Structure formats: C-alpha cells, structure tokens
Amino acid sequence: MKRLEEKVAIITGAARGIGFTIADVLAENGATSVIIDLDQEAVDLAVQQIDDKGNKAIGLAADVTNTEGIASVFKEINEKLGKIDILINNAGITKDGLLMKMKESDWDAVINVNLKGTFICTQKVCRYMMKKRSGAILNIASVIGLMGNAGQANYAASKGGIIALTKSSAKEFASRNIRVNAIAPGFIQTEMTDKLPQEIIDNYAAAIPLARMGTAKDVADLCLFLVSEEAGYITGQTIQVDGGLIM
Amino acid sequence: MDIKAKVTEIIIEELGVEAGEVTIEASFIEDLGADSLDTVELIMKFEEEFDIDIADEEAEKLTTVGKAIEYLEKQLS
Numbered sequence: 001m002k003r004l005e006e007k008v009a010i011i012t013g014a015a016r017g018i019g020f021t022i023a024d025v026l027a028e029n030g031a032t033s034v035i036i037d038l039d040q041e042a043v044d045l046a047v048q049q050i051d052d053k054g055n056k057a058i059g060l061a062a063d064v065t066n067t068e069g070i071a072s073v074f075k076e077i078n079e080k081l082g083k084i085d086i087l088i089n090n091a092g093i094t095k096d097g098l099l100m101k102m103k104e105s106d107w108d109a110v111i112n113v114n115l116k117g118t119f120i121c122t123q124k125v126c127r128y129m130m131k132k133r134s135g136a137i138l139n140i141a142s143v144i145g146l147m148g149n150a151g152q153a154n155y156a157a158s159k160g161g162i163i164a165l166t167k168s169s170a171k172e173f174a175s176r177n178i179r180v181n182a183i184a185p186g187f188i189q190t191e192m193t194d195k196l197p198q199e200i201i202d203n204y205a206a207a208i209p210l211a212r213m214g215t216a217k218d219v220a221d222l223c224l225f226l227v228s229e230e231a232g233y234i235t236g237q238t239i240q241v242d243g244g245l246i247m
Numbered sequence: 248m249d250i251k252a253k254v255t256e257i258i259i260e261e262l263g264v265e266a267g268e269v270t271i272e273a274s275f276i277e278d279l280g281a282d283s284l285d286t287v288e289l290i291m292k293f294e295e296e297f298d299i300d301i302a303d304e305e306a307e308k309l310t311t312v313g314k315a316i317e318y319l320e321k322q323l324s
C-alpha cells in the first residue's frame with residue numbers, strides 16, 4: 001500500500017512551481033491531490049499532468065483570500081470525496097521592494113495572500129478534520145521568515161507570521177489529533193528564481209553549505225513525510241529545507 | 248419545528264453523550280464533558296442547522312442545554 005493511499009490532500013497555489021510538485025509527489029504516493037489555484041485553465045493543465053501518470057487529482061479554481069469562495073470549495077471537496085485529510089497552504093506571492101519605498105498596496109497584497117490566505121484555508125478546513133479527529137496541515141513558510149531579507153519586508157513578515165500561526169493552530173488543534181507544521185524552504189529553483197541574474201544565484205549558492213540551490217522535489221519530499229503517519233508525533237514545528245543555509 | 252428535540256439531537260451527536268444526560272440543567276462543560284473547541288463546534292452546528300447567526304457575546308451565555316434551547320426558541324419564533 002502506498003504511503004498516502006485513500007488520503008485526500010488539498011494543495012493551494014498548486015497549478016505550478018513548488019505547489020505543483022507537492023501535488024504531484026503526494027499523488028504519486030497514493031493521495032488524491034486537490035489542486036487549488038486562481039486560473040481554471042492552469043488548474044486543468046496541472047490535473048491533466050498528474051492524471052497522465054495514472055495518479056489521482058482534481059482541480060478547482062479559487063482565491064485563498066476569498067473566505068466565501070474557499071468555504072464553498074472545501075464543502076464541495078468534502079461532499080465529493082467524503083473527507084479532507086491534508087491541507088497544504090502553499091499559495092504565496094512576492095512584491096519585493098525596499099521598505100523605505102514599499103507601497104502600502106504591495107504590503108497588503110503579500111500579507112493578504114500569504115498570511116491571511118493561510119488563516120482562511122486553515123479555518124475553513126479545520127471543521128472537517130475536527131469531526132473525524134484527524135488531519136495534517138502544512139504551511140509553506142520560508143527561511144526569509146526566520147532570517148529576514150532586505151527588500152522583502154512584506155514577504156518576511158508574512159512568512160514569520162505563518163510560523164507563529166502554525167504554532168498557535170498546532171496548540172489549538174492538538175486535542176483533535178490534527179497536526180500543524182511549517183516548512184521553511186531556502187533558495188529553491190523555480191520559474192520565479194529562473195528570472196534572477198546568474199551572479200545573484202551564484203552569490204546565494206556560495207552561502208549554502210550544500211553548495212546548490214534546492215529543487216521543488218526537495219521541498220515536496222519533506223511535505224510527504226510531514227503529512228504522513230510517520231510524522232505522527234511532530235506538530236507545531238518549522239522544518240527547514242535549505243541545504244544548511246541557516247543553522 | 249420541535250427545537251428542543253432538534254437541539255437535544257445535535258448535542259448527542261456533537262458531544263457523543265447519552266440522551267439521558269441531556270437534561271435542561273446540564274452544563275455543556277461541567278456535565279457533558281465539552282471542552283472549549285466542542286462548545287465552538289456546537290454553536291456553529293446550531294447556526295448551520297437553524298440557519299441563524301449567533302453573536303460571540305450571545306454564544307458565551309449559552310452554557311447549559313436549557314439556555315441554548317431558550318435562546319434558539321426566542322430567535323426562531
């Protein structure tokens with residue numbers, strides 16, 4: 001039997017990038033991955049890719065900042081698939097800029113999607129998990145939320161907030177056997193980082209003890225462990241997957 | 248609608264208690280073994296089943312079976 005056989009896993013922001021790889025890896029391990037993202041077309045494409053491998057996925061277009069929308073999408077999933085076992089709060093954006101010049105709208109947008117979106121999805125999913133007295137929630141934070149970064153005050157604050165939210169929700173839900181953990185990826189190669197100049201990438205890599213950028217698969221493999229039963233005694237933690245960048 | 252019967256049914260299901268325990272005087276926390284999460288779930292279930300909104304300050308007062316029935320009967324009349 002596969003590790004996540006019969007499990008229903010919702011992954012937000014999963015049409016591409018790290019989110020998609022997480023959905024792909026969980027489906028590979030037997031879960032039904034529910035892909036949530038903004039754009040229906042991108043969602044359908046992601047589902048198709050998982051489907052082509054003979055694994056299970058469904059997709060729904062939704063915005064994590066829309067409370068009503070998320071509530072109704074989760075309800076639909078619960079009705080269709082009978083339960084929700086796993087939630088991975090991965091949806092996130094960046095709007096970088098030096099704090100001195102940062103637009104308030106850029107601050108708000110990043111906090112809204114990354115932090116408030118995580119809160120909304122957690123709140124809307126927890127009832128289904130409480131009812132069945134089990135569940136695993138995993139929040140994708142970032143090493144930036146631990147160490148800060150010039151030009152990313154909004155992003156760092158949102159990710160630091162996610163880490164604190166993780167701890168509080170872990171404490172609130174523990175009596176219902178719902179585990180909540182966070183992952184703090186370091187410098188991961190994605191479409192987003194592919195746009196960076198080589199010099200910057202080299203500089204980052206030089207600071208990483210394992211001397212390379214991480215891959216989406218590195219992150220997804222840790223996700224797989226943390227949402228599986230093998231991690232049954234782990235809750236409220238933030239685990240770094242960063243090649244030793246910060247220790 | 249028999250609100251009392253419906254409320255009793257919800258409490259039995261949500262808190263996993265026996266029908267005989269759900270007396271008018273029974274306190275959710277002290278007598279029926281509910282914790283703080285249970286009471287929140289219970290209020291949300293009432294809201295859902297009876298299609299009403301129960302404000303937090305009202306919800307805090309609904310500490311016993313009788314108080315919940317009385318409140319819901321008043322709201323729904």
